[in-house]
Amino acid sequence: KAGVTQTPRYLIKTRGQQVTLSCSPISGHRSVSWYQQTPGQGLQFLFEYFSETQRNKGNFPGRFSGRQFSNSRSEMNVSTLELGDSALYLCASTLEGSGGTEAFFGQGTRLTVV
Amino acid sequence: AQSVTQLDSQVPVFEEAPVELRCNYSSSVSVYLFWYVQYPNQGLQLLLKYLSGSTLVESINGFEAEFNKSQTSFHLRKPSVHISDTAEYFCAVNSNSGGYQKVTFGTGTKLQVIP
Numbered sequence: 260k261a262g263v264t265q266t267p268r269y270l271i272k273t274r275g276q277q278v279t280l281s282c283s284p285i286s287g288h289r290s291v292s293w294y295q296q297t298p299g300q301g302l303q304f305l306f307e308y309f310s311e312t313q314r315n316k317g318n319f320p321g322r323f324s325g326r327q328f329s330n331s332r333s334e335m336n337v338s339t340l341e342l343g344d345s346a347l348y349l350c351a352s353t354l355e356g357s358g359g360t361e362a363f364f365g366q367g368t369r370l371t372v373v
Numbered sequence: 374a375q376s377v378t379q380l381d382s383q384v385p386v387f388e389e390a391p392v393e394l395r396c397n398y399s400s401s402v403s404v405y406l407f408w409y410v411q412y413p414n415q416g417l418q419l420l421l422k423y424l425s426g427s428t429l430v431e432s433i434n435g436f437e438a439e440f441n442k443s444q445t446s447f448h449l450r451k452p453s454v455h456i457s458d459t460a461e462y463f464c465a466v467n468s469n470s471g472g473y474q475k476v477t478f479g480t481g482t483k484l485q486v487i488p
Contacts, residue, residue: 263416292476301382301480302463315475349416355474359405359424359467362476364416 261285265350265365272372277338280368284331284352290314291333292362293325296347305348308333309355337370345372375400377464379479386454387487394449394482396438396464406447407465408438411481417463423447434458459486 264283272278284291292315293305304317308327325335331352337344347369351362378397386392398404405424409417421432428440438449447464464479 290474294478302478303480304478309473314473351417353474353476359407359422360474361407361419361422362409362417362465364409364418366414366416 263350263352263363263365265348265368267368268366270368270370272340272370274340274342274372276340277336278340278370279334279336280348280350280370282333282335282350282352282365284333284350285354285363288352288354288363289331290353290355291327291331292351292353293333293335294349294351295319296349296367297345302349305335340372342372345370375402375404375466375468375475375477377466377477377479379464379482381482382480383483383485385485385487388456389453391452392450392454392458392484394462394464394484396447396449396479398445398447398464398466398477400445400466400468402468405467406438406440407467408432408436408447408449409463409465409478411461411463413460420449420462454484454486456486456488458484460484 266281290309292307307315311327322338327333347367349367350365407422408420410420411417423440431437461481463481467476
């Protein structure tokens, strides 16, 4: 069973540009969440998608957006990049269930804004 | 609303010494509790979890955590750490809220094992 796949693994962008990151969840998982991880702020929740709908959203500006497709693959987009957006972006998928279920993480996309 | 607090951002400890990584949570509903570990340049992976039953849960590599409902805590412990335990550890709570699961992570604790 394939794990969570994030592409690309590494990305370098210039301030003001936009970027799109991709996440393919584990087959059968319909919930996909995105996190930003930085040395200063730690792990911060961006948003969660379930069945193509945004179900939860963290406290990030509108420059951060996402979407989910019918096959559960998800993309996140950051527009007008700032230096502070440099971070490791992690995607996690979950099999929705009635009990506590584990989140499976991808290896992340490391974004560097110069 | 639910939240997770990991007060210690970094914990240095000598090899073979014991360690405790603290985690406190708040929630208005029943929760499930998790610890995840992140090794350098990797994503997070599950270390152990508490769903129900015995409040003491163990991982395969010697870590254990105890669910304390009255103190709303789920501290992670290991009696003797190894160099290979150097990593970042995240506590998480998962609850059923509004008909679906909601997961909240703490900001993480970096465990640095000193030879």
